[in-house]
Amino acid sequence: MASFEFYLIVGLAVACHLFGGATGVFLARFMRRWREMGTHMALTLAMLGGGLVTYLGARFWQDPMTEALTVAPLITGLPGGFPDIRIELFVDRLAAFFLLLIGLLSVLVALYSYVWLRNKREKNRIAGMYNLFVLAAWFMVVVNDLYLFLGCLECMTLVFTFLTLYRHNLLLLEDPDQVDPEERAAAERAFKTYPVFSHAGVILVTAALVLLAIVAGGASFDAMRGLALEGQPGLANAVFLLALAGLGIKGGFAPVHPWVPISHPYSPTTTHALTLGLIIKASSFYMLLRILFEFLSPVAWWWGALVLLLAGVTALVGVFYAITSRDLKTALSNHTVENVGIILAGVGLALLLSSSEYLDSLGQGASRIALPLASLALVAALYHLLNHTAFKSLLYLCTGAIENRTGIVDLDKLGGLVHRFPWTSLTFLIGAVAIAGLPPLNGFVSEWLTLQAVFAGQDLVAVVRPWLAVSLIAVLLMLGIAFGLTALAFAKIAGEVLLGAPRRPEVKAAEKQGDVPWRMRTTLLLLAAACLGLGLFPGWVAGQLAAIPTDLLPLDNAISFGSSPTTLEFVVPLKPGEVEASDQAGTYGARLAVLPLLAGIGLPAALGWAASRRRRRRRRVGPLWTGGADYRPEAMQISGSAFSYMVWSWLEKQKERNQKPGGKRAETEAPAPRPWLPWRLPISEGRRVREPFRQGIEAVASWLVAIAERFGNWFQGGDIRQYLGYLFVIFIVVLLVAVLWR
């Protein structure tokens, strides 16, 4: 791409989003009647900007940059030998992949928002902030230096903090007596928790990157690439741990995930689709892949094992609390954590297989065996990232459509939507089947690929340290349970929301409105088509994605996924040296052929359809059998908590289980102080399950606060002599520094 064209498009896209942000946020401030126009202008500009970003991504996917473009030095001659601040842009395949995703999804969400934001308070500001958020997100991916990257990350945090205020601001406008105090507390917690967690993450990422910058002697990522940290294992480990912790908080990895379900459900559902569908992964995995595979290239043996264990726990915890969630938005937010775990499993496996000790032990043929396997695992992770973007944003937007029609997202109030909202229901079901990892949709392909990568990684790990295989076994165990639980979770959610009869009269009343308008419907159908397409052409998609690991790993050739677009097949060598094709023990291969699979399902399905087709007589509709009583949908249908009782009952305290709701004990006992993170989550009337991770974070946080209080009380003693003493000490220190510096 010629640099002039590049500047033009980047400039235009930035201008679109900035101007969109400005119109949305400021225009309507002055003139009330411009509010509608400001919203529409902002959304149109978001679509334009998103289109340009998509174009950029597509261009650079075809023809990635080989070296960074320096746009302009911004600040030079900083004191203390600080490196110059300059705007550098670099779009390799990894960046282009994220650019494409951000561009496409932002266009779709903007199209959808026209309808969703109608009649919403603050719609103009949400539309404006949406522009700024998208801008920060895609700019974060193209920048090539520390300062701008962290700046973008921080901008995203600030903009999203504003968005998490949404529900709280709505509650403020309502009659204070009508608002449930718990609901208000939860809404407050949403915007108070998010910045705390996010900033903790940003601080840790900053520490990791600054450490790297100090060693590299420059803030540009170019200086950090190919930085040989082989001689300094301590430093590499420190950077790894800091980056994992920081990006783990940003991405919702296991022990530090609770902010995801606490904050996200209180943001507007449209931006929710973008943030949890994509940005949570873009803001963690993009940098994680860069740091792990580009900046810290010789990988230590235990990193992969640690990441794999984290991945398993993340997947399990995410799906477990998705099952216990009581409203649709929280359930989907929790379930995002599960998918982050599956993606992380691929990354962990790639780390394990590309560790330096492992490569050394294989000797000469190392790169021929280990690196294709590592790239297989990375492709699995990226494929799942792509798939998750498709089905999770589809499910969020369906949730938004349901919210738009009925005004309700509580699972135990909805029901029977399939009768009146066929398009929303159909797309929701497609998303649910896709997310449960079932053929022939996309979730299945990436889960299959992740599992096959684990199988292919098998005993190769054992070559270095046999007990490392334990991490593979553990992650497979946790992923297997998580896959099963996901199917249960989405049978429960889809069943509660779409099927059966409406549980509340207001849901029944909403049925009169009919299905969503065309702009929403188009978005939903496009995303559903993406779920189907990514599942039907796995060979083509994986073949495209295989280009990314060639940039990250020292690979000679990209791993081949077969020539047919509908067949995903791979063969990886397991032995060093030349291996003959007939040598079964020397290779591991697997094959996912979509066409025979479709034929194998389709043929009996056609048989079954032909056999059960109605002939001659018409189908009769009869009443539901309820044992002779009148049908009461709110009481006779299974509730979500009963549906999943076998899963969550073991985390309920035995004492609570026996205690009746509203019993004597509950009245006489003084109310416990409200915790910062509530860790006893209500699941049904009088029933609560524990969330040990929140409990742990709460304990650590209150311990830190206690220490800070004690130290602060001592430090700010209030005695004038103490403060004079501080001045004296500072004076001495300044003098000492001045003397020693010369």
Add this chain to the structure above:
Amino acid sequence: MMIAYSLLQGLLFVAAGPLVVGLLRWLKARLQRRQAAPVIQPYRDLAKLLRKQPVMPATASALYRYAPIVVFACYAAPGFLAPVLYLPGEGVPSSGDLVILVALLALARMAMGLAGMDAGAPFGGLGSSREMFLNVLTEPTLLFVAYALALLRRTTDLSAVMNANWQAGPLGVYAEPSLLLLGLSLALLSLVEAGRLPIDNPASHLELTMYGKAIHLEYGGPQLALLEWAEALRLTFVITLLLNLFVPWLLISAENPQWLNALLVLLFPVKLMMATAILAFWESIQAKMRLRAILTPALTALTLAVIAVMLAIAKRYML
């Protein structure tokens, strides 16, 4: 040629499903000294149900009609994709990957689960909940079975695994401790997967004790026929999977001489009958477990599969 064989095998599989159930019921009745219905009774039931006029509950949607078709297709698909009767030679690309079959079983469970919720009936939801819970118990174990096979045979493709077992000979299969453990684990698991005693009593008439059958309560006519047929196919599939993995020499193979293949075709019903007889005997001496107690056999199967994986890794490491 391959396609014709798969088609023939699949159709035969679909046709043979009810026969296995009929045989099982006949054997069980005879073992318990009851008057037995004829072996072909399931076919008569299916024919009767398929002729009936369907009655839909008022609260049901289109999903109610299409879910049985999906369930039927998922349980019939292994007949078309994996070796049931005929083992293709080595190197023939096949699509009977074990992980894919696991996903097909899960898809059938998901369709069943959704179908149970669709009518909004009291028992349907109960059945869905239990079906989906059983899926949580079986899926990890099946993945570990796939992992162990991937370690031992370097592939998860069923026909390649069976080919490898075929070539390894009896010593290579029965002297392999991890394969033996795997067989035990799979045998336990097939009881859970196919809903046989002591996990589930398929002959139960009490709604409160039903698992998948509770979903059938709202069904009638052709849709019920498909669900019953699918259940028969599920049982046939787990039986043939166990047999073919651990006694692969009874499969028809291109490498066998013609006369042997002809003999094996005749032997196929005998083989199924033997397996069914063992199952009938087992079911006659078992009582149904409580729902919570199912965790024990399920976790036993999982543990056995994990130990099989560990043994396979240890073997690789030491050799």
